[in-house]
Amino acid sequence: MIKGCTIYRLLFGITLLIAASLALTGCGGSSRQDPCTTCKIPVVSHVFVLVEENHSYESVIGNGSMPYTNQLANQYALATQYFANRHNSLPNYFMLTVGDLVTTDDTFSGTVKSDNVARALTAAGKSWKIYAESIPNVGYKGPNVLPYARDHNPFAYFTDVLNSSSQTSNMVPLTQLAADIQNDTLPDYAMIVPDLANDGHDCPHEAGNCTDTDKLTNIDNWVKTNVGPLISSSAFSDSVLIYTWDESDINDSAHGGGHIATILISPKVRAGFQSTTTYQHQSALRLTMQLLGINDFPGASASAPDMTEFF
Secondary structure (H helix, E strand, O other), rough: OOOHHHHHHHHHHHHHHHHHHHHHHOOOOOOOOOOOOOOOOOOOOOOEEEOOOOOOOOOOOOOOOOOHHHHHHHHOOEEEEEEEOOHHHHHHHHHOOOOOOOOOOOOOOOOEOOOHHHHHHHHHOOOOOEEEOOOOOOOOOOOOOOOOHHHHOOOHHHHHHOOOOHHHOEEEEOOOOOOHHOOOOOOEEEEEEEOOOOOOOOOOOOOOOHHHHHHHHHHHHHHHOOOHHHHHOHHHHHHHEEEOOOOOOOOHHHHHHHHEEEEEEOOOOOOOOOEEEOHHHHHHHHHHHOOOOOOOOHHHOOOOOOOOOHH
C-alpha cells in the first residue's frame, strides 16, 4: 500500500514538473501568439531579404494559389501587422536599406550619400550582394533594361557602391545565387529581387494577359524554385530570411504603403509564431543589423521597434 502511494506521488510530481516547464518556456513550442519575455535576437552568419511587389497581406496570406508561401508562413513566423512605408516602390526599397524614403519617385535619377546597409556592412567587415534577376551584367549601374528594374535595386543609387568597382561587383544576376549555395560562398547579407515578370508587378514571362491570381501563383512557384534550395541548404541552419513585399496594392495606403505580408524564415525563429505588433520596413532594417551583430543603424532604423519577439 505504501509502495503504491509512493509511485502515485512520484507520477503526480513528474506531471506537475512537466506542466511547469511548459508554462515557463518563453520561446519553445509552436503556434504561439503570446509575448516572450526571454526572447533574444541571435547573431547569425547570413541574412537574406527577399522582396516581392505590390500585393496586400490579404491577397497573400490564406491564398490557396500560394501554397508554398503559406506553408512558410505557418511553419516559421508571420508578422500580421506589417505595413509598407509609402507608394511607390523605390522609397520602400530605400527604407529597407537606408532607413529613409529618399524619394517617392520611381524615376529618381539621383544618388544616395546617406548611411546605408552596404556602408555599414563594409565598415563591419561583412560581405554583401544583391541577386537581381535579369540585371544585364555584374555591376550594371544603368537604367531599366526590362524586365530588370533599377528602382528595385537600391544599391544602384548608393555613392559607396557607384564609386567603387569592388562594391559594384556585388550587384550580380540571380543565377549566381544557385552557384553560391553550391559552392558555400554565400555573403553575410543579400537582397534577392525577382524581375518584373516574377515579382508580381507584371504578368509572368510569355503571358500576354494574366489575372492577379496568375501573378501570385507565379511568385509562389518562383520562390519555391529559386529560394527553396537556399532554405534547405546547410548554410541556412545559421541564417534568417526576411520574405516581404515592397508595398500593398495602390488602393491600400494604411500607414503610408499599405498592409503587406512579411514572413521571418529561420530555424532560429519561434515556429508558428504570429505577431500582432505593428512594424514597417525600418524595423526589418534594424533587425538585419542586429542579426549580423552590427550596431550601426541607418536612418529610421535607429529608433524603429525591435522585432525581438520573433526569436
